[in-house]
Amino acid sequence: ADFIPHIKNITKIGLYHLKNIARVCPILSRANAETLMHAFITSRIDYCNALLSGLPKKSISGLQLLQNSAARVLMKTRKREHITPVLGSLHWLPVCFRIDFKVLLMVFKCLNGLGPSYLSELLLLYKPSRSLRSSGSRLLVIPKVRTHIHGKASFQYYGPHLWNELPGDLRAAENVHVFRNRLKTHVFSLAFN
Template sequence: YMLPLGEIIRKHGVSFHCYADDTQLYISLRPDETYKFTKLTECIADIKNWMTRNFLLLNSEKTDILIFGPKTSSRKNLEYSLTLDGCSIKPSSSVRNLGVLFDTNLSFESHVSSICKTAFFHLKNISKLRHMLSMTNAEQLVHAFMTSRLDYCNALLGGCSARLLNRLQLVQNAAARVLTRTRKYDHISPVLSTLHWLPIKHRIDFKILLLTYKALNGLAPQYLSELLMHYSPSRLLRSQNSGQLIIPRISKSTEGGRSFSYLAPKLWNNLPSIVREADTLCQFKSRLKTHLFALAYT
């Protein structure tokens, strides 16, 4: 039913992603190319007309605009507003996209703050019930209400500042203390090791490497697979069959260093060959967790 929507968007030369009834349109432009916003406005007008003809509603209250760009005055000079059903929609400082808060700098500050706030709220409630729960049941609650939030879309946090990751690590540490009834000032690493919980940074690496394995084996979307290229030396070397990937050059580690096209090959090449050469996804996950667990606690 939604297939014609893609044809309408492509006709205007606008890029897009669709997930169920959630559609994101995006264009790339320079500060002096504001005329390209007209293309986006016309595309949205066509989408609204098509939806009206097909008895669908384009919800103006759930339509957001977000402008990404470097931290310069040029982005502030980009002014674009969309009029939809008599409502003027202006660019927001942050927008929720499939449960993740994106901000204009892609710092994920708002997203991490939201995770911490929600996780500590649930942990407080679990701590009140902890004395009535068995270890197994308490751990199920922690995974359902906290670990699931820490792991959700955490590949986006690859390359983020240590300060942000430490905030999430404090959440995991607090959950481990409540679950095992560990005192506040006791060292937490042995507790996490006993629970077989990977620390936050290694959980992020695990997710990125899992996506990398899937992309290399035809189990991921094509647009991810296209970002990875196998390393082929110009002359015969022992490394030519090692399964390594090409790491692209980047100009800024704070921006390009966080991209999947850079971070995935970098992490992949650092894996032992026995992990990279796993025959199945299940085998890869098992070997990868064992490898990361050894890095974290030995």
């Protein structure tokens, strides 16, 4: 599916709301302004964003521009200033990391009987032919794909690819709450270190 028109629409609507929020920002507390940003901007960026997994960064650049602009308005940062430290101080993951976070959370849920069956059926645990140290590490089979662009963006490929890159202790988390907290810390360190 072509998500470019969808991304452009989210960006356009988000920038419209951001312009209106920027007008009232001077009379709001930072906490209230941040609440507005989450209600009108980040909620749009995050809604069903796992569908955008595996897309090139260029394709989601409009969403990243929207998030950067929201951070600049909220923190009163000039355009020339580097945005990464601003996003880090707000604890806002960049868009591509938000997407990966959502995909990894869904993979964990699928592996633990908490995800939808139509996605769970796409994931296969790797079983080595002989006993290896990796046999208890909950690795997933990464299927071969025919088309480079759409195949590698599919949940069936992209989910296991991301999952297998996680540290073993994270893959072995005992429940979704522990996994979510550890994953957020892990992805945050990847994004900002």
